[in-house]
Amino acid sequence: MTNTFKIFIVEDDEFYAKILSYHLSLNPDNEVEVFHSAKEVFNQLHKRPSLITLDYSLPDMNGNEALKRIKTQHPEIPVVIVSGQENISTAIQLLKEGAYDYIVKDEDAKERLWNVARNVKDNISLQNEITYLREEVEKKYEFGKIIKGNSPAIKQVFQMLEKASKTNITVSITGETGTGKELVAKAIHYNSPRNKKPFVAVNVTAIPNELIESELFGYEKGAFTGANNRRIGKFEEANGGTIFLDEIGEMDLNMQSKLLRVLQEKEITRVGGNGVVKIDVRVIVATHRDLAEEVRQKKFREDLYYRLLGLPIKVPPLRQRGNDIIMLAKFFVDEFSRENKLNKITISEEAQKKLMNYPFPGNVRELKATMELAGVMSDEKVIDAEHISFNSVNMLSDVIMEEMTLEAYTQQIIKHFLQKYDNNVVLVAQKLDIGKSTLYRMMKNGLM
DSSP, X not given: XXXXXXXXXXXXXXXXXXXXXXXXXXXXXXXXXXXXXXXXXXXXXXXXXXXXXXXXXXXXXXXXXXXXXXXXXXXXXXXXXXXXXXXXXXXXXXXXXXXXXXXXXXXXXXXXXXXXXXXHHHHXXXXXXXXXXHHHHHHHTOHHHHSOOOSHHHHHHHHHHHHXXXXXXXXXXXXXXXSOHHHHHHHHHHTSTTTTSOEEEEEGGGSOTTTHXXXXXXBOTTSSTTOOSOBOOHHHHTTXXXXXXXXXXXXXXXXXXXXXXXXXXXXXXXXXXXXXXXXXXXXXXXXXXOHHHHHHTTSSOHHHHHHXXXXXXXXXXXXXXXXXXXXXXXXXXXXXXXXXXXXXXXXXXXXHHHHHTOOOTTHHHHHHHHHHHHHHHXXXXXXXXXXXXXXXXXXXXXXXXXXXXXXXXXXXXXXXXXXXXXXXXXXXXXXXTOXXXXXXXXXXXXOO
């Protein structure tokens, strides 16, 4: 890469051209070329200058015509008009035609032009930085980087990701907790044509039922107590990009009907408002539930189910991925060592056998936590079998070997499920068929 900033000066007054050229060349990063007619500069536009200063009164063409021609061929090149006349109406017209600025040939012209060049250079640097960061994000979410593995099960996922990324079809991701469903959604978005637009993730279970409509669709000022200003919702935030609705199976039936209308009409109405807002959003949903079974039990709308099904992608549990377990374990250990500035840590053969014989109910998330703990417990050189501890392995079996009260057993069981499902009270209450208030009370009283 080069820091050279190429400036074309188009000026028929040779003396004034030399003044501008000298002044702009004081910055060693500037490479200045001078032209005395429009025809001369047109023949050199293939060099793609960073900035053009254009005299309004040229011998072969006026500045307005020259500006239009430059902008037609290269609309991205900033063009500054330099004129001997201070004509406001002409300046306004030229700015409408796409001129970056209009500078009058007076004692301040050199300084103004210097500032314009600096501003254009800053804008280019900022744009380059944005482009670089976007490219880095896209690299980060290349399928092979975001999902580690060579197993047949994960290769099938890669094939589906390729198909999903080429179209705007709705994608439904299923898989157990901890398998990486949100990472799959991000991989689809950042490898799709929408990758320059927002990716907005919404965890349906994390939003109370009474707030989810305003969270998704926004609200108008005064819509309810506390709505002091208008707020746009997640769908508007994601406009042009992708919205990821995680745990869609937990959405109540009333909200399901409103979501269905949004997907059908491609428009939303903010809470407390009457006007509609058109949206262009790709939808990706995820769930650990069997939605088809939920439909049969009348817990999920059939019409919404078929609207969301789209391209189904099933993320396999870790126990079905064979040697991917060892590949991921090594990756997590290397990542842990790098983040903590440790020497490379290897995994012994016995430790690998122990990993392969464990079912990993918490999937990839559990493996990562297990390997980070093993890295701490090791001698910082080799992880042996004794360093690997599965906090959830046979947890319930171990519990009932002890003599405890029924209440203590209940507390241990609930604690196990809260850990398994990341303290998702709504989900645990459904799994164990107990009231949410009971769980909240136990947590409040320090029993969990």
